[in-house]
Amino acid sequence: MGRDIVIGDIHGCLAELEALLERVELRDEDRVISVGDLVDRGPDSVGVWELFRARDNAVALMGNHERKHVRGVLSYSQEIVRLQFGPRYAAFRQWAAALPYFLETPDAIIVHGGFEAGVPLAEQREDVLAGTTSGTRHLEGLYGERYWTELYSGDKPIVFGHHVVGDSIRVWNDRVYGLDTGACHGQALSALVLPSFERVSVPAARDYWAQERQRWQVAVxxxxxxxxxxxxxxxxxxxxxxxxxxxxxxxxxxxxxxxxxxxxxxxxxxxxxxxxxxxxxxxxxxxxxxxxxxxxxxxxxxxxxxxxxxxxxxxxxxxxxxxxxxxxxxxxxxxxxxxxxxxxxxxxxxxxxxxxx
Ligand SMILES: [Mn+2]
CATH class of the missing domain: 1.10.3550 (eoxyguanosinetriphosphate triphosphohydrolase fold)
Known part of the structure; x- marks a missing residue:
């Protein structure tokens, strides 16, 4: 039986993605799942997109970065990616518009940004799931200073990205797994392998966002x-x-x-x-x-x-x-x-x- 390889925020870090897939010894029957934020900030958003599109057994969730592209709310990192895609940008946006906001597997609930405790998965707000500014504000209104990960007490583990948790996967209360380990900032790209819950990280080569931010300023x-x-x-x-x-x-x-x-x-x-x-x-x-x-x-x-x-x-x-x-x-x-x-x-x-x- 194939495994689910759930990967944190990739943000265009293609080399790290390939290294990570090699580290988990990816097989054809495995499903590759991105928690969202495939693109923006890193060096090769187009390459990461192509990898996901080319693989039959792959799922990407809607991250707040994809959502910005879909809604046409472009700040600097999206303007860079629009230029990188060039004539294919429309095709990327169309693909991104169809991304799901969550994925439930036998082992876990997977979302990009957040989860409101006590609300059924199908009734969660999209902006909360995707981790947009309004979604974050909604959770802050409910929980104040406490991060939503501390309050989730459901039986099924939640796996998410969005919030950089350090160089390796962070776990709250043995049931909430934070997978964003800051690949585009030079930290690491991480995967959680299901059903074993094995955690795997590969280091990122450099602070890509610092590099790309500088490199694209005049082009933008x-x-x-x-x-x-x-x-x-x-x-x-x-x-x-x-x-x-x-x-x-x-x-x-x-x-x-x-x-x-x-x-x-x-x-x-x-x-x-x-x-x-x-x-x-x-x-x-x-x-x-x-x-x-x-x-x-x-x-x-x-x-x-x-x-x-x-x-x-x-x-x-x-x-x-x-x-x-x-x-x-x-x-x-x-x-x-x-x-x-x-x-x-x-x-x-x-x-x-x-x-x-
Ligand atoms: Mn992100």
Whole structure:
């Protein structure tokens, strides 16, 4: 009969996963079970995903990290993984959306993040099982300072991940098994083998998250939609970058971003001239109410109307053109040479795949 090999938070640590499976002498009839958080933070989320997808006898539970991807709530570690998956990201999200929140075997109940004592498994809240912020808050509201693992008194052991417990598996009251031993932070990757409850750990090679966090920062910045940010958002993001100017790579990106913003701003005087000239050409249409529609049909007509009302200058143009992309598009529509700003944007901003570290 096959065994259940229940593995703690893998977080993209493919080498450690392979070493662990070798250590338990994995056989075809064994089932490989992940408590969730297959991806994010480690070096090879795609490889870990592929391993689970390729194996017939494998189950992954919904971790809070998968849930973030599914719900489109991307913070930094999810943005990195989105880039790592590239065109396959949609397929990954679709796969992740179908992950179960728990698995009950003859030997144990397996969840990712938490369990509310006294509530039947099928009635547990999904956010509690997955260990999201709201789920954690719910348990804290019930138990205060005490961790839920201390309060579980059911007959069937619970196996979970999510909460780093140290370099080896931790057991509460002989019935709650914490399997997250911090693989992505350079600690260990651990498995609980069922039905024997044998505990196995392999050490992690390094603090992967520290390494990946550094390695991907510029790629993630380049993938952001800077040209469509509002002036306010641009200023906020740019100032946040400037505060981290002790990092040479970030300082270089910030300087390039500033140069691009200056090039976009430099388009404005020529654009104002062209709009003014066009408004002169259309003077007859402005004077004749019945010909107003001809003005309205012009590209970026709001600029012409503002100009005609005497309300268009370098200071107020931002009310009509609220993003760098809009300024560049309007300038191009009025025949202003936008080559410099456009070419820099092409070099500076990259989406899917290109130029990743
Ligand atoms: Mn985790």
């Amino acid at each position: 910045l380049r993938s952001r939609a800077w040209p469509t940010f509002s002036a306010k958002k641009l200023r906020r993001e740019r100032d946040a970058l400037a505060r981290r100017s002790d990092d040479a790579e970030l300082a270089q990106f910030t300087a390039a971003l500033d140069a691009w913003l200056a090039e976009v701003d430099a388009l404005v005087p020529a654009l104002l001239d062209r709009v003014g000239a066009r408004r002169e050409q259309l003077r007859a249409c402005f004077d004749d109410r019945s010909r107003r529609a001809e003005v309205a049909a012009e590209p970026f007509a709001s600029l012409l109307f503002a100009c005609h009302a005497g309300a268009l200058d370098a200071a107020s143009i931002g009310q009509q053109l609220t993003t760098p992309a809009a300024i560049v598009d309007a300038a191009r529509a009025y025949g202003v040479d936008t080559g410099e700003a456009s070419e820099r944007a092409e070099r500076l901003f990259q989406t899917e795949g290109a130029g990743l570290p």
